[in-house]
Amino acid sequence: xxxxxxxxxxxxxxxxxxxxxxxxxxxxxxxxxxxxxxxxxxxxxxxxxxxxxxxxxxxxxxxxxxxxxxxxxxxxxxxxxxxxxxxxxxxxxxxxxxxxxxxxxxxxxxxxxxxxxxxxxxxxxxxxxxxxxxxxxxxxxxxxxxxxxxxxxxxxxxxxxxxxxxxxxxxxxxxxxxxxxxxxxxxxxxxxxxxxxxxxxxxxxxxxxxxxxxxxxxxxxxxxxxxxxxxxxxxxxxxxxxxxxxxxxxxxxxx
Amino acid sequence: xxxxxxxxxxxxxxxxxxxxxxxxxxxxxxxxxxxxxxxxxxxxxxxxxxxxxxxxxxxxxxxxxxxxxxxxxxxxxxxxxxxxxxxxxxxxxxxxxxxxxxxxxxxxxxxxxxxxxxxxxxxxxxxxxxxxxxxxxxxxxxxxxxxxxxxxxxxxxxxxxxxxxxxxxxxxxxxxxxxxxxxxxxxxxxxxxxxxxxxxxxxxxxxxxxxxxxxxxxxxxxxxxxxxxxxxxxxxxxxxxxxxxxxxxxxxxxxxxxxxxxxxxxx
Numbered sequence: 001x002x003x004x005x006x007x008x009x010x011x012x013x014x015x016x017x018x019x020x021x022x023x024x025x026x027x028x029x030x031x032x033x034x035x036x037x038x039x040x041x042x043x044x045x046x047x048x049x050x051x052x053x054x055x056x057x058x059x060x061x062x063x064x065x066x067x068x069x070x071x072x073x074x075x076x077x078x079x080x081x082x083x084x085x086x087x088x089x090x091x092x093x094x095x096x097x098x099x100x101x102x103x104x105x106x107x108x109x110x111x112x113x114x115x116x117x118x119x120x121x122x123x124x125x126x127x128x129x130x131x132x133x134x135x136x137x138x139x140x141x142x143x144x145x146x147x148x149x150x151x152x153x154x155x156x157x158x159x160x161x162x163x164x165x166x167x168x169x170x171x172x173x174x175x176x177x178x179x180x181x182x183x184x185x186x187x188x189x190x191x192x193x194x195x196x197x198x199x200x201x202x203x204x205x206x207x208x209x210x211x212x213x214x215x216x217x218x219x220x221x222x223x224x225x226x227x228x229x230x231x232x233x234x235x236x237x238x239x240x241x242x243x244x245x246x247x248x249x250x251x252x253x254x255x
Numbered sequence: 256x257x258x259x260x261x262x263x264x265x266x267x268x269x270x271x272x273x274x275x276x277x278x279x280x281x282x283x284x285x286x287x288x289x290x291x292x293x294x295x296x297x298x299x300x301x302x303x304x305x306x307x308x309x310x311x312x313x314x315x316x317x318x319x320x321x322x323x324x325x326x327x328x329x330x331x332x333x334x335x336x337x338x339x340x341x342x343x344x345x346x347x348x349x350x351x352x353x354x355x356x357x358x359x360x361x362x363x364x365x366x367x368x369x370x371x372x373x374x375x376x377x378x379x380x381x382x383x384x385x386x387x388x389x390x391x392x393x394x395x396x397x398x399x400x401x402x403x404x405x406x407x408x409x410x411x412x413x414x415x416x417x418x419x420x421x422x423x424x425x426x427x428x429x430x431x432x433x434x435x436x437x438x439x440x441x442x443x444x445x446x447x448x449x450x451x452x453x454x455x456x457x458x459x460x461x462x463x464x465x466x467x468x469x470x471x472x473x474x475x476x477x478x479x480x481x482x483x484x485x486x487x488x489x490x491x492x493x494x495x496x497x498x499x500x501x502x503x504x505x506x507x508x509x510x511x512x513x514x515x516x517x518x519x520x521x522x
Contacts (some may be wrong), residue, residue: 084480153346155344157307157361160337160358160361162358162361164356165359166357170349170357171346174346252347252349252389
């Protein structure tokens with residue numbers, strides 16, 4: 001057995017132990033509390049089984065995923081533009097710093113409500129609000145990542161007369177790829193929580209709306225079942241998309 | 256034939272409101288295929304001179320021409336400069352082959368030529384069997400050897416080296432100097448290198464230029480010393496002694512110029 005394989009199987013054991021502990025704690029807590037307040041994992045699992053067979057779960061998931069992707073695309077593009085400007089120009093850095101600090105300190109709910117009031121309680125307002133709340137966090141990440149590009153490798157490329165396109169592809173790209181991946185991961189994680197929030201505040205469909213709906217009915221089993229179903233979808237994206245990208249980007253590090 | 260001609264080259268810049276002169280009125284001519292070593296204390300302008308010849312630093316006064324054409328123009332016309340830095344500066348996400356292909360692409364070589372050129376230079380520095388390794392899988396000395404191979408694979412018109420062996424232990428540095436000279440014998444490239452090691456300079460160079468305070472203060476000619484040279488060569492040893500004497504004399508002058516004049520004290 002190779003050391004790498006042994007390490008991986010040890011990691012897998014810890015992950016399993018960690019998940020089992022979490023489930024055990026949840027079960028214990030559900031014994032102590034009434035089922036209407038905290039249903040047991042088994043009850044939630046049974047509710048999930050029933051939900052999967054309904055059409056509503058799938059349409060809500062599709063609607064929410066669509067909003068997440070739109071908000072993520074808008075937020076990431078804005079943050080890329082802002083972060084790049086701040087990394088490259090000193091005056092842009094000084095100018096936007098105030099905006100970033102405000103963006104980070106203003107509570108998300110204030111941003112969301114303001115956008116809803118200005119744009120209207122519609123699809124556009126929902127997506128824009130969710131996108132806006134993540135921009136400052138992502139812009140800072142991207143600025144720091146761009147600042148850490150190794151100038152010595154750039155000088156090497158210049159002295160050998162590499163074209164701008166070649167420098168971008170072979171020198172700058174691989175250096176910022178890990179930062180972009182981390183930012184995208186972090187951004188998507190933040191955006192989907194925000195989208196659930198805007199749906200809860202002012203939309204008539206989507207996972208966030210449905211969770212709010214069941215909460216109004218005091219049906220905690222379905223609140224948790226809906227949330228967990230959606231968490232599973234996001235986990236598939238995390239492992240299937242980001243996991244694969246990560247392995248590609250870091251292939252050279254494993255050597 | 257003269258390849259590099261430098262007349263009245265000066266460079267200065269403002270640092271914290273104080274005007275600092277890095278190079279003052281340097282005249283220098285280097286012949287095709289010559290190996291020239293620049294030796295001097297840190298801050299004497301060696302690396303700046305190298306960057307100007309590389310075309311990386313265009314903010315200077317005076318004239319720098321290569322084969323009779325201004326440096327900027329010449330570099331635009333397919334003239335090739337290669338550089339070996341103090342650190343290997345290989346791209347860590349590329350294998351050795353890909354690192355060499357990077358500079359071949361930059362130099363505009365046809366893709367069909369790449370494999371042959373890469374094989375030739377990696378063979379010459381004994382790294383052929385490591386061609387698919389990533390830099391991090393190699394020792395520091397091997398990485399620097401790969402950097403030398405990278406420099407030669409574009410068949411440069413001028414090769415510049417900035418203290419290329421100073422980060423290595425002496426034994427590794429010795430084998431790398433041999434690798435460098437072996438490749439130089441084959442390509443007969445014009446070489447300009449910076450070193451703070453007098454013995455290294457004497458072992459490698461046809462001509463050593465001792466620099467101090469932004470000017471060339473002394474020239475030591477080693478053209479008469481036959482190649483291949485040995486580390487035990489008396490001529491190499493004598494030349495290195497001469498370099499050290501020059502540097503000591505210069506350091507003495509610098510100290511006298513900067514320290515305040517001693518005033519007698521009463522007991």
